[in-house]
Amino acid sequence: MFTLLLDLLIVILITIPLMGLLGKRFGKEKEITSTYTALGLLSAILIVMFYYSSFLSYVRTSIVVSSFPSLEAAYFEVSNASMFMILLFLIIGVTTTVFSYSERSSNSTGFYTILTALITGLVGLTLSGDLITLFLFWEIMCLSSYSLVAFRKQSAESIEASYKYLIMSGAGTITILFALSLIYGMTGTLNLANLSSIGGLNANPFFSITIVMLLVGFGLQAAMFPFHTWLPDAHVAAPSSVNALSGVVVVAGILGLLKTLFLIFPSSYAIWGTILLVFSILTMFIGNLSALLQDDIKRLLAYSTIANSGYILFGLAIGTENGIAGSLFHTLNHGIVKALLFLCVGSIIHRTKTRSLKALSGIRHSMPFTSAILLIGLMSLASIPPFNIFWSELMIINAGIMAGKGIFSFIMTINMILSAGYCLRIIQAVAIKPTTAITKNVSEAPRTMLIATSILMIISIIIGIYPSPFLNLSQIAASTFSKIIL
């Protein structure tokens, strides 16, 4: 029907509830649903690796898949950029599934169904070749993230955070839709390929309003500065395994910006480039400075996600091919490292039942393996050279200097020092401080949680030591978007 990958994911999504029913018959609901979801997502990874292997090579390719060609709708475009992002989504989906096996105690069928729906939404969003398809999968993604945030419905915090997220993100989505309707009114089509070939929209009076509306709507999902307030609340309230998708849900907003601004409005880079530049710098500062003050460890990592989203937006605002490549590469690295950190913190919270950084001091004595993995993730987040985030941040800063925006690169360097500050604070609490009454008597995390976090740790170290293939892939992916600019 659609592309092979999306078909597979939709079939898995529909059959998980049936598997849950089967599992209930045998009294093994959690085992059967989690194994089924993990195997399904693994087979999706295999499809990406082998069936779509040409898109992971160093040659730029893209194919268009359409179901109803006469209506200009339901287009999918498989390209290097989309496969690059999809691999990240699927890897994080698999590790989250493996991790949440030990965390779930009830209603695992519902959890895995919504989780797979979120992954499917993200994959479809990445593959979409016209704005209707993009909106449809965007809504699938948004609806499943609202319900995942509200998943622990017995806690008032979750419900409150989910309501806040729903109202803010709903308003953002409708703002995007209004912009889409204006685009439709100006051009008469919503197909991205047609839209990018039209050009010359500048004469229209609604033109700059459309750009601002797109920036507001997608920026809200990407946690851009004035609209970032939903993110820390949602992260504190959601189950730990859902937090691992934090770096990925933010990517949806970035992808929306890439698909609309870079493909439809490349000629008016002067307008949106400046707005994006200013707000990305503000986002970095707000994220880092708020993270420095937090005692709640989940809230701290959530603010760090906002700061990293600022780095990615800065890469987009630079607008050159190197900048976009740096952004895409940073998206991959940050997604993996943030998933690693949230899963480690999740397994610590699973054992200790507290989120306070003070109460968690000296945890390394009782949970040595989890703490070691957590320290590696923190060193990567602090952009220390042998780990992966260093390379992508270097790439963005380098691109900024080459594009003549050296002063902003300097500001980003200051932000990296701030982010190293809060990473060192967690390292100090975990590894140096003496144990407290809470951390003395806990045992090591369950085995499935350790497996999930070590997979992500190995990927992070591999990218850190040998970044060139990933760098090249992100360069190729970036050339899909930047062919028209500058």
Next chain:
Amino acid sequence: MVIPISYYVTCSVILFFIGIYCLIFKRNMIRLLMGLEIMLNAVNLNFIVFSAYGVEGIPHPLAHLFSIIILGVGGTTIALGLVITLYAYRHYGTLNVRKLKRLRH
């Protein structure tokens, strides 16, 4: 006599801002969801008007298709919002959105 397109667009922009006003100033949780619905209808009005004015006399089917999809998806969002409102009422015993402040530090 044909009504100029700018009248419709003005109307939909006014509707959109009524929705935003509702989101910012109202306190009832269900009323906020109604604000979202008003904004959604502004978008639908836009799509239908633009589809009629593209080629004289022949409405473009793409926009009609899209606005039907928008109606369905909007209904789903509101349904989820009402579920969450229900749970919030059970936890807090009120529908006033200003009273939901356990997350603030």
